[in-house]
Amino acid sequence: MTSRTTGKLATAVLVAAMSAGMAGGAWAQASGGTATDMSSAGNTNGGGLPQIQQQGDVSYTSGGVGLDESRALLREQAQWPLSLRFTGPTADYLSGVHVRIVGGKGGEVLSTESMGPYMLVKLPPGSYTVYAKYKDQEKKQAVTVAGPGKAKAAFHWNIQ
Numbered sequence: 001m002t003s004r005t006t007g008k009l010a011t012a013v014l015v016a017a018m019s020a021g022m023a024g025g026a027w028a029q030a031s032g033g034t035a036t037d038m039s040s041a042g043n044t045n046g047g048g049l050p051q052i053q054q055q056g057d058v059s060y061t062s063g064g065v066g067l068d069e070s071r072a073l074l075r076e077q078a079q080w081p082l083s084l085r086f087t088g089p090t091a092d093y094l095s096g097v098h099v100r101i102v103g104g105k106g107g108e109v110l111s112t113e114s115m116g117p118y119m120l121v122k123l124p125p126g127s128y129t130v131y132a133k134y135k136d137q138e139k140k141q142a143v144t145v146a147g148p149g150k151a152k153a154a155f156h157w158n159i160q
Contacts, residue, residue, distance in 0.1 A: 048072035050115060058101075058109050058123060064116035065095060073118040078149035080120035085154045086132060093117030094157070100131040135159055 048068030052061045064070040077083040082101075086094040094117055101110040104127040123145045131140045132155040141153045 049076060053112070055110055055112060058121060060110060060112065060119060060121045062112075062114040062116055062119035063095075064093065064118035069116065070118065073116075073120060077118075077120055077152075081123050081125070081145045081148055081151060082121040082128075082130075082143060083149075083152045084114070084119040084121070084130065084132070085152075086114060086117050086119075086134065087154070087156045088134070089158050089160055092160075094134055096134070097155070098133040100133075102129045102131070104128065 048066070049072040050061045050063035050069055052059055054060075061073070064073050084099065086097045088094045095115055097114040099110065099112055099114055099119060100108060101121065101123070103109050109123065109128070110121065125145050125147065128143050128145060129140055130143055130153055131138055133139075134155075134157045137157055137159060139155050139157075141155070143151045143153050145151045
């Protein structure tokens, strides 16, 4: 073979290998990715769990738009004192819900926006009121936090 033919052949082999690699990567993502998939928004925790945020003494994380993130949040909810879920008509998952948590003495302990249908919050034991606002409709629920995995609240809106 001439060096020109060898060069063309090497280029063709390289293109084919890269194409196969990209197709394999797309297939892996379509079938759930891997435990090291860091594609979740802002994710530095690994395993699909969204980035943990801090506001004052309260830690929280939210998301669940992708399958990896949803699974990670559902798996982790037993380790967090408060789990919240946001759904719309026909059980559609919602994001962009404004969440405000007020302590028993009336002081606001968290004010943030959910990045998906699930939110996990680390709060000290006590009584709280959770306000969740989607579009112009606010709902509230009283919750008692007693330890990891104990308090759960689900909010449902019939608006789109």
